[in-house]
Amino acid sequence: MPNASPPAAAKPLPGPQGQEAAPAFSPLYQQIKALLMKSLQAGEWRPGEAIPSEMDLAARYKVSQGTVRKAIDELAAENLLVRRQGKGTFVATHAEEHVQYRFLRLTPDSPQDAGPVQRRFLECRRMRAPADVARSLELKAGDAVVMIRRLLLFAERPVVLDEIWLPGQLFKGLTAERLGEYQGPMYALFETEYGVRMIRAEEKLRALAADGPTAELLQVTPGTALLSVERLSRTYDDRPVELRRGLYHTSAHHYRNEVS
Amino acid sequence: MPNASPPAAAKPLPGPQGQEAAPAFSPLYQQIKALLMKSLQAGEWRPGEAIPSEMDLAARYKVSQGTVRKAIDELAAENLLVRRQGKGTFVATHAEEHVQYRFLRLTPDSPQDAGPVQRRFLECRRMRAPADVARSLELKAGDAVVMIRRLLLFAERPVVLDEIWLPGQLFKGLTAERLGEYQGPMYALFETEYGVRMIRAEEKLRALAADGPTAELLQVTPGTALLSVERLSRTYDDRPVELRRGLYHTSAHHYRNEVS
DNA sequence: GAGTGGTCTAGACCACACT
DNA sequence: GTGTGGTCTAGACCACTCC
DSSP: OOOOOOHHHHHHSSSSSSSSSSOOOOHHHHHHHHHHHHHHTTTSOOOSSSSSOOOHHHHHSSSSSHHHHEEEEEEETSEEEEETTTTTTEEEOSSGGGGSSOOOOOOEEEEEOOOEEEEEEEEEEEOOOOOHHHHHHOOOOOOOEEEEEEEEEETEEEEEEEEEEETTTOOOTOOOOHHHHOOHHHHHHHHHHHHHOOOEEEEEEEEEEOOOOHHHHTTTTTOOEEHHHEEEEEEETEEEEEEEEEEOOOOOEEEEEEEE | OOOSSSHHSOOOOOSSOOOSSSOOOOHHHHHHHHHHHHHHHTSSSSSTTTTOHHHHHHHTTTHHHHHHHHHHHHHTTTTSEEETTEEEEEEEOOOSGTTTTSSSEEEEEEEGGGGEEEEEEEEEEEOOOHHHHHHHHHHOTTTTTEEEEEEEEEEEEEEEEEEEEEETOOOOTTOOHHHHHSSSOOHHHHHHHHHOOEEEEEEEEEEEEHHHHHHHHHSSSSOOOOEEEEEEEEETTTTTTEEEEEEEEOOSSSEEEOOO
């Protein structure tokens, strides 16, 4: 459907000159991308669902299909959307087979050692945020948080000890029981039950020596070198929503990474 | 230089039906991308130089500018090319300020501790490849390799001990002296002096305890937990061209990573 | 066959860099 | 101003999926 002045309406400050040094020019497709992101954040389309077709979106925003396409391309590149030729474009979800362990980069040294991962929850309780946790999660010191401790076992052997901190505000009814019942990745639980979707994360890795209690849980001798992985996960709007501190026993597994 | 029948010749089996179940369809822009990659590999344009403009390339390959653009877009996304609006598209190089330490992901815990990195070469000699090194570099056991040992210092303190293995075939005149003379990143030296360009790398991270000699070099007590980073770097055609084993002292620095 | 994403084209205009 | 990459459009056709 043609329209009177589509580029004009959307265009960024073409008339009066910017009052600042930075004219803040933004391409149309970036504006469309921002609108799509807002809809995602608002839950207009839920994880796993299809978003409207490119043609529909083009009509809705009064731009050409190519412009919508470029916006979607970027969102797909950021893993927020998934395109499927012939079917549609879908909101990415953590509840899918082939993306199950997108965030867990630990791999067995010998591929044939790959096996199902077992989880064992050690603790789950609500408490006031310690100062460092509050700072990372951008909460006020003393705000409510949920703390979870968990063991990951590969081939019956404990390999990862995780300590997970979540803003209490966002995870009201989260209990050890609900964690235990749920099958599938934790991030899928967060997304379906609490509407909190982890989008991206920053990790800080270092090596440190196992202390006594940790050594016992991971079945290593105290002082064993462990890989420490501190992850801060964020949602759509870049708010931090999870702090995860993991200790990995890397005698038969390693953390894989690609750099380019 | 134009050629007789590029699109026709390049087009994917439009006439006769494929004889197999998989028709091996390949979009035009992927074929253009492959041609560009071949030119890069052949050194038709050297690192830092501009490649022909999109219009020129479109004329050369007898396709539209948009098709060339999409091919270049992908190469730019893979960090093989760098686009600069108003100037042209350039072959990526390791010899640039803002990409200096693209492959070194170690960061000081406190940003204000950021400072110049010093290098100290401990050893550089040619030898026969040990079995494990040969396997990683896809050489025959006993082939010539260059082995380099090097210390990296942040703020005068040793933080990284690297052991670097290179195929002797590719690095004929490489000596400790030339390494010491050269200013700038090692990968820039490799690319300008030996025509070997590292494109991407896989890393395996783990934690382990410092042995005696290592501890002395890194000025830690033996047994200190160190971050082990084993990196295998590859060139354009995915051939491995460097094996690097690093030990990082992570008491005041960490390895940063983003996951999405 | 209808609908979806994927490719390709051609042309217009904009933003940026150099000269 | 000229040339480069960057954006936007409109239309045609292809490949894939489902009915």
